[in-house]
Amino acid sequence: MGTDNSKSIPESDRDTLARRDFIKMVGGGIVVFFAADSTAGGAQFPGMRQETDLNAYLRIAQDGKVTVFSGKIEMGQGNTTALAQMAADELGTALESVTMVMGDTDLCPWDMGTFGSMSIRVYGQAMRAAAAEAREILLALAAERLRKPKSRLGIENGVIFDTEDKTARVTFGQLAQGRKITRKLDGKAALKPPSQFRIMGKPTARLDGVEKVTGKAKYTGDLRFPDLLYARVLRPPAHGAKLKSLDVSAAQKIPGVTVVNQDGIVAVLHADSETASKALAAIQSEYEAQESALDENTIFEHLVKTAPQPRSLDPRGDLAAGEKMSETVFEETYLNGYGAHAPIETHTACAKMEGGKMTVWASTQTPFMDQSGIAGALGMPSESVRVITPLVGGGFGGKSAGTHVVEAARLAKITGKTVQVFYDREEEFFMTAYRPAAVVKIKSGIDGSGRITLWDYNVYCAGDRGSEQYYDVPHSLIRTYGSAMGGMMGGPSQHPILTGTWRAPGANINIFAKESQIDIMAAKCRMDPLEFRLKNTTDARMRRVLEAAAGRFGYKPAAAPSGRGVGIGCGIDAGSYVAQIAEIELNSGAVRVRKITAAQDMGICVNPKGALMQMEGCIMMGLGYTLTEDISFRGGRIFTSNFHNYRIPRFSMLPEIDAFIVKNDELDPQGCGEPSVVPVGAAVANALFDLNGTRVFQMPLTPERIRAASRS
Amino acid sequence: MKETIQFTLNGKPTTIEVEGDRTLLWVLRTDLGLTGTKFGCGMGLCGSCTVVVDRKAVRSCRLPVRNVNGKDVMTVEGLAQGDALHPLQKAFLEYGAVQCGFCTPGMLMNAYALLLQNPDATRDEIIQGMDNNLCRCSAHTRIVQAIESVSK
Ligand code: FES
Numbered sequence: 001m002g003t004d005n006s007k008s009i010p011e012s013d014r015d016t017l018a019r020r021d022f023i024k025m026v027g028g029g030i031v032v033f034f035a036a037d038s039t040a041g042g043a044q045f046p047g048m049r050q051e052t053d054l055n056a057y058l059r060i061a062q063d064g065k066v067t068v069f070s071g072k073i074e075m076g077q078g079n080t081t082a083l084a085q086m087a088a089d090e091l092g093t094a095l096e097s098v099t100m101v102m103g104d105t106d107l108c109p110w111d112m113g114t115f116g117s118m119s120i121r122v123y124g125q126a127m128r129a130a131a132a133e134a135r136e137i138l139l140a141l142a143a144e145r146l147r148k149p150k151s152r153l154g155i156e157n158g159v160i161f162d163t164e165d166k167t168a169r170v171t172f173g174q175l176a177q178g179r180k181i182t183r184k185l186d187g188k189a190a191l192k193p194p195s196q197f198r199i200m201g202k203p204t205a206r207l208d209g210v211e212k213v214t215g216k217a218k219y220t221g222d223l224r225f226p227d228l229l230y231a232r233v234l235r236p237p238a239h240g241a242k243l244k245s246l247d248v249s250a251a252q253k254i255p256g257v258t259v260v261n262q263d264g265i266v267a268v269l270h271a272d273s274e275t276a277s278k279a280l281a282a283i284q285s286e287y288e289a290q291e292s293a294l295d296e297n298t299i300f301e302h303l304v305k306t307a308p309q310p311r312s313l314d315p316r317g318d319l320a321a322g323e324k325m326s327e328t329v330f331e332e333t334y335l336n337g338y339g340a341h342a343p344i345e346t347h348t349a350c351a352k353m354e355g356g357k358m359t360v361w362a363s364t365q366t367p368f369m370d371q372s373g374i375a376g377a378l379g380m381p382s383e384s385v386r387v388i389t390p391l392v393g394g395g396f397g398g399k400s401a402g403t404h405v406v407e408a409a410r411l412a413k414i415t416g417k418t419v420q421v422f423y424d425r426e427e428e429f430f431m432t433a434y435r436p437a438a439v440v441k442i443k444s445g446i447d448g449s450g451r452i453t454l455w456d457y458n459v460y461c462a463g464d465r466g467s468e469q470y471y472d473v474p475h476s477l478i479r480t481y482g483s484a485m486g487g488m489m490g491g492p493s494q495h496p497i498l499t500g501t502w503r504a505p506g507a508n509i510n511i512f513a514k515e516s517q518i519d520i521m522a523a524k525c526r527m528d529p530l531e532f533r534l535k536n537t538t539d540a541r542m543r544r545v546l547e548a549a550a551g552r553f554g555y556k557p558a559a560a561p562s563g564r565g566v567g568i569g570c571g572i573d574a575g576s577y578v579a580q581i582a583e584i585e586l587n588s589g590a591v592r593v594r595k596i597t598a599a600q601d602m603g604i605c606v607n608p609k610g611a612l613m614q615m616e617g618c619i620m621m622g623l624g625y626t627l628t629e630d631i632s633f634r635g636g637r638i639f640t641s642n643f644h645n646y647r648i649p650r651f652s653m654l655p656e657i658d659a660f661i662v663k664n665d666e667l668d669p670q671g672c673g674e675p676s677v678v679p680v681g682a683a684v685a686n687a688l689f690d691l692n693g694t695r696v697f698q699m700p701l702t703p704e705r706i707r708a709a710s711r712s
Numbered sequence: 713m714k715e716t717i718q719f720t721l722n723g724k725p726t727t728i729e730v731e732g733d734r735t736l737l738w739v740l741r742t743d744l745g746l747t748g749t750k751f752g753c754g755m756g757l758c759g760s761c762t763v764v765v766d767r768k769a770v771r772s773c774r775l776p777v778r779n780v781n782g783k784d785v786m787t788v789e790g791l792a793q794g795d796a797l798h799p800l801q802k803a804f805l806e807y808g809a810v811q812c813g814f815c816t817p818g819m820l821m822n823a824y825a826l827l828l829q830n831p832d833a834t835r836d837e838i839i840q841g842m843d844n845n846l847c848r849c850s851a852h853t854r855i856v857q858a859i860e861s862v863s864k
């Protein structure tokens with residue numbers, strides 16, 4: 001111990017070299033490196049981890065301060081704070097001693113991207129293991145230094161002491177001084193059990209709060225460079241349209257404007273963003289767009305007609321036998337159109353080429369994928385591209401894709417200047433990779449006693465997330481036709497516009513369909529919807545969240561429609577269980593949600609304050625896809641252009657939200673950024689049915705659809 | 713054509729030479745380096761560019777900078793007094809009204825002007841007065857609580 005690299009894990013020369021580089025960059029102390037096989041990147045997506053991944057998890061510096069490196073990014077979900085809590089607690093130091101470095105490809109371990117609510121449950125757990133390992137190193141060093149047996153030592157606030165003689169003490173900083181210890185994580189050090197948590201499990205305020213309320217917080221667009229040029233890129237009027245003619249002469253005449261027409265990009269650049277926008281408007285261009293009959297009404301038929309072969313999941317029993325067993329069979333179709341992410345910060349990237357190295361600051365959820373994307377596009381080795389992720393002003397799945405990053409890099413290379421590409425709002429609506437429109441067809445059945453006997457579930461374009469069977473159905477089959485990623489993962493796309501991931505991809509429509517169907521069956525047998533669910537599931541976690549939500553809400557059983565306007569929805573997402581009860585009224589034909597009670601079992605909850613903020617945010621955002629958000633388009637042309645024709649939730653829609661955590665410390669931390677968004681549609685649709693017997697099968701539940709449904 | 717525009721910015725007399733039809737938003741962000749004020753929509757629809765001009769909330773993305781000549785402009789950077797946070801800023805932190813934080817400057821400035829006009833705004837008045845400020849992280853519950861705690 002105490003010398004360079006005390007462990008004799010064989011490493012390639014390249015590894016050692018890269019580690020030396022890393023140490024040179026961040027300084028000495030005690031550094032725990034990523035292990036190739038056992039941890040975060042690899043565990044998320046086996047086989048996809050990059051060869052170049054040699055960065056460290058954490059470093060304890062000679063002043064005792066801890067730096068944690070995470071390839072995840074902060075977009076408001078609060079993972080920075082929760083991860084710092086995990087590191088501090090596992091090490092035994094103060095939260096204030098921990099600094100998080102997020103989403104920097106030169107410093108952080110490779111990461112697939114920040115989505116799927118995996119920051120805490122996957123990366124966080126692996127990073128905790130690194131912290132536990134570092135703690136064991138510190139304890140061994142302290143034992144040697146204090147000449148005490150390791151078993152007698154305690155740790156608190158970055159100080160290790162003899163539990164029997166507290167004057168014998170040494171700080172993390174003293175132990176790290178003059179050392180260069182590097183370790184490769186072997187995952188053998190035990191994690192602290194919840195009973196020993198001091199920082200985890202405590203409601204903790206965001207670490208980035210002060211900078212955000214003072215306006216000091218830096219997002220990509222806030223970075224200032226003396227030679228900064230704003231670039232506006234010419235977009236076609238419709239996806240798939242071909243450029244026929246182009247005249248940039250008027251733009252070129254505007255003083256200070258640089259016009260680039262190269263490598264498939266037409267862009268105008270200027271030091272002032274408004275002048276760049278004016279130059280863009282001055283470009284004369286003609287496009288030829290293909291005519292298309294596809295719009296927000298005809299799309300669903302098209303998706304079913306052009307569906308790829310299905311993938312079958314979780315087959316149980318035999319559908320024909322299930323149908324025979326059923327006294328009543330229900331066949332319904334559920335629809336949901338395209339949805340936009342609409343983060344308040346539009347896609348932004350800033351790039352600078354210096355000495356053969358391309359540095360790109362980006363509003364992104366996927367810095368490492370962007371790094372390889374840029375390297376590929378520019379024909380540079382990955383090591384020569386560094387992506388840094390400043391604070392991100394909201395992502396919701398929409399910043400896992402975007403051409404902005406590559407465009408900024410290309411333009412920086414072409415002009416030799418620092419270039420910022422940012423989408424204006426209309427461009428954001430045009431360029432975003434929409435949540436795909438989707439169709440769910442369900443054929444289900446019940447026997448005379450109200451037991452579900454048949455579940456024939458077919459989902460088009462939403463994938464399987466949220467379709468898991470948590471009811472005890474003897475004859476059940478789930479078939480997915482196409483994924484919720486649309487064309488994003490490179491596969492063929494059935495969509496006329498770009499599609500991709502949207503908070504809990506696919507799960508919102510799946511849970512809406514599934515939980516609506518459940519209520520339809522419950523109503524048929526005049527059974528209370530909660531009782532019907534409990535009768536049909538033995539899943540202990542699901543029962544617990546349902547019962548907890550009902551208890552908290554003061555739920556009184558009644559068959560729907562009861563006239564009260566109370567509805568239930570539940571689901572599983574990212575390992576967490578959620579149940580919600582909505583109470584609604586109709587206000588000149590529109591749904592007004594009065595209250596939502598929401599229970600969530602997410603295993604160990606690292607930051608209860610942050611978790612409740614995520615739950616509340618999920619629920620309020622969920623009201624948008626449920627009630628108001630819809631995209632209007634024809635073919636590749638998108639008519640939705642700004643917040644006046646894409647109505648996201650606003651203060652006047654705010655219900656009373658009573659969100660709470662159902663404690664489950666037996667289980668490792670599960671996802672939190674998405675689960676509570678998934679049952680909102682179902683809970684509200686079921687509440688509408690409970691109010692007046694109107695069943696709406698398509699989200700959003702607009703006044704027109706409600707009126708049409710109540711007539712039929 | 714460049715014009716000379718004089719105004720008070722966060723308490724300081726300020727003189728700039730700019731084209732007067734440029735928007736206050738971009739002059740603040742680019743020429744004056746005050747990047748706390750954000751671009752969200754450019755059409756007066758989201759409120760993330762809100763600043764306070766002569767004690768009223770204004771969407772700076774729609775305001776030609778020449779219109780602030782002779783006026784008093786306050787941005788989020790002017791809310792705290794040195795290290796002492798404004799009560800609204802403290803409340804936003806305490807109640808957890810901040811997620812990604814991108815809407816936060818606009819929310820704070822809109823709330824600040826709201827309370828200037830109506831210091832004991834009720835919950836309903838707050839909801840009404842904030843309705844054109846959008847937050848996609850959907851932190852509404854806590855934003856309302858935070859403003860309520862400073863009102864009355
Ligand atoms: S940017 Fe001014 S209101 Fe949206």
Ligand code: FES
Pocket residue numbers: 076344393394809810811812813814815816846847848849850851
């Ligand atoms: S906190 Fe992210 S938009 Fe409001």
